[in-house]
């Protein structure tokens with residue numbers, strides 16, 4: 075047996091551990107603090123709420139994860155999401171009233187995805203083929219998607235009144251009622267209005283949707299050739315090129331992945347808020363980058379993971395929910411997230427120094 | 432010594448077909464002629480050092496062999512067949528493996544991935560989805576590293592956390608694994624300490640013993656005399672010397688490199 079099979083030294087393992095898992099530890103501390111301050115925080119209803127409310131952010135952040143690992147950034151994701159929500163709303167409103175909901179949604183998603191993928195393709199071509207820096211290319215697309223979204227919507231949110239749409243985004247996989255028992259996807263029929271109050275939803279649909287996308291993204295990033303190439307391009311573009319990796323194609327695929335995630339987020343927004351709004355994702359862009367960075371990705375590229383991004387999104391979601399529950403002015407959330415991003419970067423730098431030492 | 436261009440001799444080890452042959456190769460960057468009318472041949476099992484001052488055109492010359500640049504003039508023949516390479520990948524598929532001056536490794540990835548980068552083995556997952564076969568990469572990497580007697584404590588750690596010598600070793604292992612017909616090394620010892628330089632010298636000799644020819648670029652006379660059979664000297668884009676290492680000393684080489692005896 076050769077020495078190449080030997081495990082690494084144990085010396086710095088404790089510091090390594092803290093460095094690698096500080097975000098988990100931080101999340102745990104946050105949960106404990108909020109739970110002690112107000113037990114309502116840990117109620118199943120509130121926990122499900124946190125998860126359902128973070129779904130849209132998490133989905134945008136998934137796309138951003140690919141982009142940041144590849145060494146870029148996608149500033150257009152938020153407005154592409156808004157554009158998709160507008161396109162989807164307009165599409166749904168042109169469908170015949172009696173059309174089955176799943177067909178309506180599929181068509182809306184397809185047309186929204188086309189709009190998003192055009193934006194992603196343009197981003198990718200500019201960055202991969204014309205060597206425009208990602209910051210500039212996606213800032214341009216930020217403006218374009220924003221303009222298109224507002225032009226299409228006329229500057230106002232577009233309400234969608236399709237029957238049952240809101241229940242897709244806000245509904246649950248199961249419902250439980252003390253007398254009527256369990257039911258699947260729809261609340262038990264024939265419940266009186268007064269009884270509705272005891273009805274409990276179990277596992278929000280939005281969470282299911284988020285989990286499916288998390289799973290797919292995780293597998294693609296950690297197991298597929300495209301995922302490996304994304305890391306390689308972000309780590310050393312020149313080396314990737316010389317090793318024969320199709321760098322341009324990888325980068326274009328990365329920006330289209332981000333756009334596709336924005337499309338999923340835009341359609342999910344439509345089903346949760348039953349409208350399409352140009353500025354639906356405006357506030358989500360910074361949070362999505364924050365989630366990825368808190369999750370251990372480096373803005374220089376080459377590092378990051380889907381699990382990390384999930385932890386980052388959880389921290390942001392728990393912070394905003396906890397502050398509301400504690401009756402603290404929600405604007406504090408911006409400050410808290412800002413501080414956490416800076417801590418994340420500082421810890422990352424400290425780890426680098428430790429490793430190189 | 433007199434005129435530098437007369438200092439050429441025939442390599443007794445040079446037998447049979449050359450592995451690679453360059454005829455009158457020229458490369459220009461705008462108005463600058465980085466490589467001018469260079470011809471050379473490399474034979475199986477020989478180690479050829481490419482010497483020359485900074486900016487002499489050494490890296491540019493080997494980048495034409497490894498498919499990074501296309502020559503503006505001249506031809507390159509691999510085992511008697513003319514090759515026109517459009518990309519580094521094409522050169523690699525022809526068996527030309529290059530270890531670049533600025534190490535062409537992805538420092539964020541581990542040694543096994545770097546050895547297989549661009550040629551990842553795949554296996555099927557759930558019958559449909561194709562995933563990178565990391566286990567295969569690990570076992571194969573161990574085999575090739577053992578064969579070269581290279582020790583890397585933890586193959587799953589990113590290259591970034593390895594020493595310069597270990598990184599160089601990974602780059603060489605990559606070349607060996609893919610059955611290189613020709614290995615090119617650009618300043619392989621530039622950033623290394625003395626023990627690590629020795630290790631690289633040993634690796635070059637291992638390659639030689641396996642009849643793989645090596646072109647090694649170096650400023651370092653110790654490097655050159657430790658491993659080279661033959662020395663090609665470049666100055667200002669031109670080939671000004673092609674000599675057996677056993678027939679010259681350091682002073683001769685420096686003279687060729689800086690052009691002493693002319694002017």
Ligand SMILES: Nc1ncnc2c1ncn2[C@@H]1O[C@H](COP(=O)(O)OP(=O)(O)OP(=O)(O)O)[C@@H](O)[C@H]1O
Nearest residue numbers: 460463464465483484485486487488489490491492
């Ligand atoms: N991509 C490029 N564009 C323009 N000029 C270049 C390029 N690459 C090299 N040159 C120029 O060509 C000449 C030869 O460069 P090259 O890198 O081949 O030299 P070298 O012998 O490898 O030098 P060193 O020992 O410093 O590595 C230099 O004058 C260099 O500035």
Ligand SMILES: [Mg+2]
Nearest residue numbers: 489490491532
């Ligand atoms: Mg050079």
